[in-house]
Amino acid sequence: xxxxWNPWHGCRKVAExxxxxxxxxxxxxxxxxxxxxxxxxxxxxxxxxxRDGSFKIKSGELIRVCMTSDFFLPExxxxxxxxxxxxxxxxxxxxxxxxxxxxxxxxxxxxxxxxDFPNLSFNVSAENNEAAxxxxxxxxxLPCAHKGVMCAPLTNAA
Ligand code: SF4
Numbered sequence: 001x002x003x004x005w006n007p008w009h010g011c012r013k014v015a016e017x018x019x020x021x022x023x024x025x026x027x028x029x030x031x032x033x034x035x036x037x038x039x040x041x042x043x044x045x046x047x048x049x050x051r052d053g054s055f056k057i058k059s060g061e062l063i064r065v066c067m068t069s070d071f072f073l074p075e076x077x078x079x080x081x082x083x084x085x086x087x088x089x090x091x092x093x094x095x096x097x098x099x100x101x102x103x104x105x106x107x108x109x110x111x112x113x114x115x116d117f118p119n120l121s122f123n124v125s126a127e128n129n130e131a132a133x134x135x136x137x138x139x140x141x142l143p144c145a146h147k148g149v150m151c152a153p154l155t156n157a158a
Pocket of ligand 1: 010023070
């Protein structure tokens with residue numbers, strides 16, 4: 001099962017691929033402003049438990065992180081270290097991180113984390129060739145075991 005964890009919400013448009021950001025659309029429908037960035041009440045979701053004591057996020061699941069924001073958003077710098085700490089406490093779960101801010105990934109990595117970040121999957125989105133050329137080198141330099149590219153939303157640019 002693929003679940004979602006949104007530790008923070010809201011974002012700033014930084015690329016062509018942000019033009020029709022669905023988060024902005026959904027927020028507008030709810031009378032909200034997608035550029036309003038805040039830490040959510042679900043921040044501690046990875047450690048939340050059911051009444052029987054089991055974790056809400058089951059062992060072995062893949063969780064998509066920050067689907068209504070960007071994990072490497074500068075405005076989230078004060079919250080990211082704690083988010084990494086929560087993920088480190090769930091080595092049995094795969095956390096799928098996706099960003100358009102590839103150049104920020106390396107400097108935002110925590111100093112304290114198991115080698116190769118075994119339960120984290122670092123991914124960049126690439127809406128066209130130019131975005132891929134710009135972002136993939138930053139992905140390649142990461143000292144992480146799991147990396148990927150999401151080619152979406154595709155645009156017509158070269
Ligand atoms: S980076 Fe993602 S969440 Fe942020 S504005 Fe762009 S498409 Fe939306």
